[in-house]
Amino acid sequence: MSGSLPEPRLSARLYGHQAAVRQFEESLSSGRLHHAWLISGPSGVGKATLAFHLARRLLGGSDLESPAGRRISAGTHGDLLTIARKMDPRKGQLKGEITVSDVQPIQSFLHHTATEGGWRVVIVDGLESLNRFAANALLKILEEPPPKTALFLTTSSPGTLLPTLRSRCRPLVLSGLDEADMSALLPTLPEGVLHRADGSPGRALFLAQDRDCLCAGLVERALAGEELDHENWVIVSQIAREPDGFGLLCDLLGETLAKRAREAAFAGNLHLAAGLAERVSQLGRIRMQGERFNLDKAEAIREALALAHQGRQD
Known part of the structure; x- marks a missing residue:
């Protein structure tokens, strides 16, 4: 990609x-x-x-x-x-x-x-x-x-x-840019990546970095409530070493939590929607602090993933 x-x-x-x-x-x-x-x-x-x-x-x-x-x-x-x-x-x-x-x-x-x-x-x-x-x-x-x-x-x-x-x-x-502009700017990226980027060329390139779907897979397992075993923590360390790995994981996790918040609000479950929205805000703070103050990325990823489990309990 x-x-x-x-x-x-x-x-x-x-x-x-x-x-x-x-x-x-x-x-x-x-x-x-x-x-x-x-x-x-x-x-x-x-x-x-x-x-x-x-x-x-x-x-x-x-x-x-x-x-x-x-x-x-x-x-x-x-x-x-x-x-x-x-x-x-x-x-x-x-x-x-x-x-x-x-x-x-x-x-x-x-x-x-x-x-x-x-x-x-x-x-x-x-x-x-x-x-x-x-x-x-x-x-x-x-x-x-x-x-x-x-x-x-x-x-x-x-x-x-x-x-x-x-x-x-x-x-x-x-x-965001429309589909025609996105395709003209980034003709080599798959349509699926461009669609998920919500009209942001920079985000499309960012998402395309997850070549082996390590971040996406980890987010999916965390949101499903799976206990993260030793193999998953090895993946966390690998993601933390990537220049944009921490930001990419936060982006994917925030995207999913925000989507679930919108779905809950549309279904009338305002309590769940509010709880998920608060998780998104907390995730934003974790990301900002991690990037601004150069905190330990592996530990920051663990903190971000913990929000996924809290979000399931709302």
Whole structure:
């Protein structure tokens, strides 16, 4: 199951999200473009790709072969600053959070004259990863932005953000891509994987990593109430060693629990639905803590699987 997506910075075409583009274009053509845009939507749906698409629009780099387009692709455009989680060189993986030192360069960037005489654009990818100090620093920037400034902020969890931060942004809420766009983007992936991805190309690639169905099988056995024997715990250790194994297992488990919650609510069993929904929320917290603080993944997987047994008892 091979497949890949271009990096958001290098994407030549935007698939889907035309309603969000029209909303932005209307604001731009009015001459009163809002200074901060909160791009939210499911993980892997293309939020960063949209952010770079809009940045290219402002900076005159929509044509990737133009001088501005090439500078954006190379990350050398003087009027574009990108903030995201950085790589931890000691651990060889992304850091768990965006810190205040990561956000501080925005201040000096925005208070220098635009190198090409036009807009200055900042992209903050993964706003939910800001720690408290970084969030407050960004909030101060949003309160008094200089003229001809545009900030594109992406998040998969808008509900976790500071209300004051959300209130200073104009929302662009993204939904999943349709089947045609998904197939065009990822033609080598099986239809079953694309269907389960709910219109998220990133999620489709994520699900396709479970080549031997180790995560899916483990989730199925846990939800069936089977006692996890030594062989299953060996699988847990194997999944924990995979770069995205923990996240994939949490994703599959959350997907199944959420589906059961919807079915229970539709059947009128609100007590069961509420209990399952709470398990989904707990799972989200386990995943966030495990990924942000680099906790022991095998132990975090055990904790996640324990929710499956609790969910059966609701």
